[in-house]
Amino acid sequence: MIAVLAVLLAFQLLGEAIAQVGHLPVPGPVIGMVLLFLALQWHSALPESLRTTAQTLLSHLSLLFVPAGVGVIQYGALLAKEWLALTIAVLLSTILTIAMTALVMHVLMHRNGADPSDD
Structure with a gap:
């Protein structure tokens, strides 16, 4: 789970970097989510570890x-x-x-x- 969280945070960091360097009006986490989506489309299958981690995060979404x-x-x-x-x-x-x-x-x-x- 920690490795998957690191990957998710890396995509968020990458999106944040792109938004800052490019002076884009789009939030970095949104860019990171789009990049993650494109990576998953390219991979063509959702890894089971990502599915498990995402379900765990979604089950605690109300805390946000x-x-x-x-x-x-x-x-x-x-x-x-x-x-x-x-x-x-x-x-x-x-x-x-x-x-x-x-x-x-x-x-x-x-x-x-x-x-x-x-x-």
Whole structure:
């Protein structure tokens, strides 16, 4: 498990390095995840050790919400003060995400020859 965690952290580090050196607006862990995905596609099979480690990490995923909860409690007064701006930002970003997802899906379906109006 430690070797697999080292590999996962190495991909995250590589992604972070690429984001920093390239001055990219994409977070390093996202780049690392894409690189890991490409490496797994190239490998064509998911190693059992990676599967086991990933399942273990996913079973404890809820622990990652603890820092966010602490942040909400720590900055509660600031959140209460800026609630309108935060609400607008969340709503607009959600609407934009849904619209872009629908647009990308429409383009990809059209490119693959599927009729988007078919259900």
